[in-house]
């Protein structure tokens with residue numbers, strides 16, 4: 001039985017639909033990442049769960065109870081905002097105590113809970129300061145402490161790392177994950193950053209245009225994108241659009257721009273339908289000379305070589321103008337821009353998925 | 358460069374003289390022992406200030422003025438707070454028109470407002486009273502309070518109210534625990550400026566006071582119609598000092614910006 005259940009919720013702004021008939025179940029104690037490009041409706045979904053947006057249709061159930069019409073202050077849902085939204089006139093301690101004050105808890109209990117929350121986010125010692133006297137990372141920790149201090153039934157985080165610099169982002173990412181594990185809270189983490197979602201999620205829900213297009217573990221979403229949108233959005237992959245010419249059992253062959261590409265498939269495909277071959281760039285490689293058995297090989301010309309430290313990224317183009325990339329370990333990457341080479345991948349590394357209509 | 362700077366400083370001094378000069382002249386007049394007014398400086402004295410004490414009508418009028426200033430500013434500040442909140446929270450239909458209407462007393466001559474209010478009161482057969490005077494002053498000073506409140510709200514993050522509500526505060530408590538304290542400096546500044554504007558207002562009060570509710574500027578004006586003497590200079594100096602003390606005091610000691 002799902003702990004949080006979004007049952008076909010829809011939210012419109014005027015004629016624009018921000019969330020379209022969206023259903024999602026969250027299991028107690030898990031961290032679910034809601035991943036999608038900017039503007040796809042993530043914040044709107046989160047605000048509907050928190051009670052700030054009234055959905056036009058559908059229902060939201062939390063712990064088996066319909067909360068669709070319950071105001072935000074009665075939902076017991078902790079929120080961490082993108083800009084932290086700390087109360088500027090209150091000290092760190094008073095910020096964290098705010099929710100407990102509203103609940104009229106006894107002073108001693110408030111003091112103990114605040115101290116514990118601050119310790120959990122490793123912020124003991126700055127309780128007396130004002131938010132503006134803290135660094136961005138510290139403010140983020142206060143926001144987290146404030147949300148968990150009320151022992152919420154659900155923790156919602158809306159792109160909490162997007163205002164931090166890259167290094168701090170990785171630290172805070174691990175911190176948030178640790179705090180969520182230690183408290184056992186059920187959490188929804190919203191992000192438009194796929195690496196963040198892949199690293200943090202127990203399960204991830206990929207969103208596009210107000211809908212959820214795939215929900216699964218990060219590894220399975222990464223390896224088996226169910227939709228061309230996800231294939232393009234998660235990981236770096238060569239995407240080749242074409243038409244199915246053969247399909248049988250778990251394999252298919254498509255024709256695209258003069259190329260014939262074989263691979264495995266999970267969905268049923270029929271001959272003639274549009275489809276897409278998905279090959280991760282790190283499973284693609286360049287080589288000279290002849291092709292290898294069990295590999296698909298495409299003659300290409302290297303158009304760009306980008307050194308990335310441990311890896312080199314090659315951008316290539318074949319005679320009919322299909323663009324393909326390969327990401328190779330620097331040690332094996334002795335190819336130059338302008339060179340004519342073969343780009344190849346193992347047939348089992350190619351996934352064929354249904355195209356967009 | 359240097360010459361340009363010198364020119365700039367010279368200009369600043371001229372402006373200051375122009376702004377503060379007349380007030381300084383009145384201050385000097387108020388401690389001049391010469392009995393005719395105005396006249397060259399003879400000797401410093403406080404006798405005009407002592408003479409003020411014998412005119413009870415000035416004290417009564419001053420008390421009226423203070424009461425009216427405090428009450429009308431309280432009303433104006435409350436309206437400015439609620440109005441500013443509603444106008445700033447999200448795009449309101451006709452929001453711009455509404456705020457312009459609320460700011461309009463700023464650019465309608467006070468005499469016109471006074472006359473208009475007098476006529477309306479006549480139409481609805483309401484007699485002039487302390488209450489009508491206070492309400493009229495509240496309308497007149499609303500723009501001062503509203504402008505400061507709107508500028509306060511322009512820096513206010515309404516997301517804080519969502520944060521407060523997610524933590525268990527209902528809308529009213531969120532307002533009291535978050536909006537009010539954060540807007541406090543703007544409200545105090547707006548209140549102070551409103552009170553000063555009400556306290557020194559003459560044109561509006563002329564139309565709307567009765568002998569019982571006469572304000573200080575009205576009484577002074579009536580007195581000056583029969584004669585002008587240094588006692589008025591002493592009174593004017595006191596009024597200026599009180600108004601300046603209120604404004605500067607709030608600005609400096611409460612560190613609430615009114616003066617820039």
Ligand SMILES: Nc1ncnc2c1ncn2[C@@H]1O[C@H](COP(=O)(O)OP(=O)(O)O)[C@@H](O)[C@H]1O
Pocket residue numbers: 013016017018036037038039040041042043044045
């Ligand atoms: N208050 C609003 N009024 C009108 N349109 C809105 C409002 N909030 C969001 N939208 C629209 O709804 C869509 C989804 O927005 P949002 O949920 O903020 O996306 P995300 O958080 O994924 O970037 C966007 O197209 C946005 O322009």
Ligand SMILES: [Mg+2]
Pocket residue numbers: 039042043044159
């Ligand atoms: Mg968003």
